[in-house]
Amino acid sequence: MKSTTHRGAVPPLTTGVVLATLVLLMSVYPARAGAAVPACIANGDYGAMVTVEDVNGPANDDSRGTRSDMYVSSVSTFCQRVSSVYVQDPISESGMEFGWVVGYSQCDGQTYSVPTLFYWAQRNGAKLSCNVFHTRHPTTYDTFEVSNTNANNYWGVYTNGTSLLPNGAGLGFSKGYSLTGTERGSSQDPGSAVWNDLQEFHDGSPGDHWSAWDRVQLNYDHDPTYHFHSTNSFSASSVHD
Structure with missing residues (x-):
């Protein structure tokens, strides 16, 4: 994927030419809600x-x-x-992200003291639209969903089954990669995150349906002290060393 964000780090190559290329293309699109403000990391x-x-x-x-x-x-x-979930297109230039942000949000330039819902839509390597929604009660588990279940190229976002973007965002693709993302702006920010019951809406045989992720795998990690952990194929977390 072409980088349209501030991040310039490139992850290490993995075994296999196809997977190595895929990682290099995909990995520059973890959560886009907040670029760190200059006082944190320029x-x-x-x-x-x-x-x-x-x-x-x-x-x-x-x-x-x-x-x-x-x-x-x-x-x-x-x-x-x-902390977020998102889907990006097969060539890693477009995608829809949905999650929560605390602190500075690149979407509206505001700073939030409590977890606040947002979405970020990117098309052809550039931001299409974004929005910051209502706050969420902390220390809870909420269902976050990004989907295009009717395959019309318009992607919506849902929390606990409620649509927050009724008209969706037209991104020019109907299916892609399922991902999760977490980021922090400074060493003083916490980096822990948990995703349970990861599910994907599959396209194709044996028919369109929601089912558990086949396997969760680390795609990108450049945090010095928080790292990937998983106990099964459909859960993931970011834990401190």
């Missing part, structure tokens, strides 16, 4: 981690939606903190 986020759904090999790009029971943190934030 050139980007302090730490970020992305996971991707795959099928025992290269990442699976037939997703028309992804959702998870995602933890909403209550820990105070110095700079910026994001």
Whole structure:
């Protein structure tokens, strides 16, 4: 994917030419809600981690939606903190992200002291639209969903089954990669995150349906002290060393 954000880090190559290329293309699109403000880090986020759904090999790009029971943190934030789910297109230039932000939000330039819902839509390598919604009660698990279940190229966002974007965002693609993302703006920000019951809306045989991720796999990690952990194929977390 072409980088349209502040992040310039490139993850290390993995085994296999196809997967290595895919990681290099995809990994510059973890959560876009908040670029760190200059007082934190001038050139980007302090730490970020992305996971991707795959099928025992290269990442699976037939997703028309992804959702998870995602933890909403209550820990105070110095700079910026994001946790999200998202889907990006097969060539990694467009995508829809939905999650919560504490601290600075790049979407509206405001700073939030409590977890606040947002979406960020990107098309052809550039921001299409974004919005910041209402706050959420911390220390809870809420269902966050990004989906295009009717395959009309308009992507919506849902929390606990309620649509927050009734008209959706037209992104020019109907299926892609299912991912999760977390980032923090400084070493003083917490980096823990949890995604339980990760599900994907599959396109194709045996018919369109929601089902558990086949396997959650680390796609990108440049946080110095928080790293990927998983106890099964459909859960993921970012935990402190």
